[in-house]
Amino acid sequence: MNAPEHHGFQLHPQLVADSHPVCDLPLSTVRLIDDVRWPWLILVPRRPFASEVVDLAHGDQLALLVEISKVSRVLQRQYRTDKLNIAALGNLVPQLHVHIICRRKDDAAWPRPVWGVGTPEPYRPEHLHIRIRQLASSLAG
Amino acid sequence: MNAPEHHGFQLHPQLVADSHPVCDLPLSTVRLIDDVRWPWLILVPRRPFASEVVDLAHGDQLALLVEISKVSRVLQRQYRTDKLNIAALGNLVPQLHVHIICRRKDDAAWPRPVWGVGTPEPYRPEHLHIRIRQLASSLAG
Numbered sequence: 001m002n003a004p005e006h007h008g009f010q011l012h013p014q015l016v017a018d019s020h021p022v023c024d025l026p027l028s029t030v031r032l033i034d035d036v037r038w039p040w041l042i043l044v045p046r047r048p049f050a051s052e053v054v055d056l057a058h059g060d061q062l063a064l065l066v067e068i069s070k071v072s073r074v075l076q077r078q079y080r081t082d083k084l085n086i087a088a089l090g091n092l093v094p095q096l097h098v099h100i101i102c103r104r105k106d107d108a109a110w111p112r113p114v115w116g117v118g119t120p121e122p123y124r125p126e127h128l129h130i131r132i133r134q135l136a137s138s139l140a141g
Numbered sequence: 142m143n144a145p146e147h148h149g150f151q152l153h154p155q156l157v158a159d160s161h162p163v164c165d166l167p168l169s170t171v172r173l174i175d176d177v178r179w180p181w182l183i184l185v186p187r188r189p190f191a192s193e194v195v196d197l198a199h200g201d202q203l204a205l206l207v208e209i210s211k212v213s214r215v216l217q218r219q220y221r222t223d224k225l226n227i228a229a230l231g232n233l234v235p236q237l238h239v240h241i242i243c244r245r246k247d248d249a250a251w252p253r254p255v256w257g258v259g260t261p262e263p264y265r266p267e268h269l270h271i272r273i274r275q276l277a278s279s280l281a282g
Contacts, residue, residue, distance in 0.1 A: 051224070052213065052217075052224075052225050053209065053210065053213065053225075053227060054210050054213045054214055054217070054225075061206055061210065062203070062206070065202055065203070065206050068194065069194065069195050069202065072193065072194065072195045073195055076193075076195070083192070083193075083230075083231050083232055083235070084193050084194075084195075084229075085228070085229070085230045085231075085232070086194060086228065086229045086230075087226070087227065087228035087229070087230070087254075088225075088226070088227045088228070089224075089226045089227075089228070089254060090224050090226075091224055091226070091244060091251060091252035091253070091254075092252050094224070103232060110232060111232035111233050112232070112256070112257055113228075113230060113232075113254050113256050113257075115253070115254050116253055116254075
C-alpha cells in the first residue's frame with residue numbers, strides 16, 4: 001500500500017527516459033542522469049502537481065533542503081568536485097525536480113552550465129550498475 | 142557597527158558589476174541583475190567564505206530556504222511567470238549566490254537556461270529605479 005503522499009505521483013516520462021533510479025529518500029526519489037560526463041543526480045519530490053519549490057508545503061520544503069544537503073555531501077565525498085551546481089529549472093519538464101551536479105574545472109562544459117551542452121554519453125551497463133550501487137549505499141547511511 | 146554575521150563579508154566584484162542592490166533580508170542581500178530581458182534576482186548570504194549551500198550552518202540553510210520562498214512568491218505575484226528558475230551554480234563567481242529568475246514561454250532564451258544567452262540589456266535608469274522600488278517594497282512586506 002502506498003503512503004498517502006505517494007498517491008497519484010507518477011514520474012514524468014522524460015525523467016524516466018533520461019535517468020535511472022538510485023533510491024528513495026523520505027520526500028524525494030533520487031535518480032542518476034544517464035550521462036557519464038558528470039556525476040549528476042536529480043531529486044524528484046513524490047508530490048503530484050508540484051512544479052515550483054513554493055508549491056511544496058513548508059514541511060516538504062524543509063525535507064527537500066535536508067535531502068539536497070545530504071545528496072550534496074555524498075557527491076562531494078564520492079567524486080572530485082570543484083563546484084556543485086544545484087538547480088530547479090523545469091522549463092522542459094514541469095514536474096518539480098532538483099538537479100545536483102558535480103562540476104570539475106576540466107569538465108566538458110566548464111564554466112558554462114551543463115544543460116544543452118553537447119550530446120549525453122550514456123553509461124556502460126557495468127559502470128552504471130557500480131555507480132548506482134555506490135550512490136545508493138552512501139545515501140542509505 | 143556591523144552585526145557579527147556581516148563581519149568580513151564583502152560582495153564579489155563581479156556581482157557588484159552585474160547587479161544592483163534591492164534590499165537586505167535577515168541572511169541574504171538581494172540584488173537585481175541588470176538585464177531587462179528577465180526579472181532576475183540573486184540572493185547572496187552575508188557569510189564570508191560560503192561557496193556551497195552546504196557550507197552554510199543548518200540554521201542559515203533554513204533561513205536561505207525561507208528567503209528563496211519569499212522572493213519566489215514576490216516574483217510570481219509581481220510578474221507574469223510561466224516558470225521560476227532557481228539555481229546555485231557559482232562556476233564563475235565562487236561566492237555563494239542563488240539565482241531566482243522569472244521565465245516566460247516567450248522570453249529570449251526559452252526553454253533554455255538564461256546563462257550565457259545573448260547580451261545583457263541593461264535597464265534604463267528610470268525603469269531600474271521603479272523596478273527596484275517595487276521589489277524592495279514587496280520584499281519588506
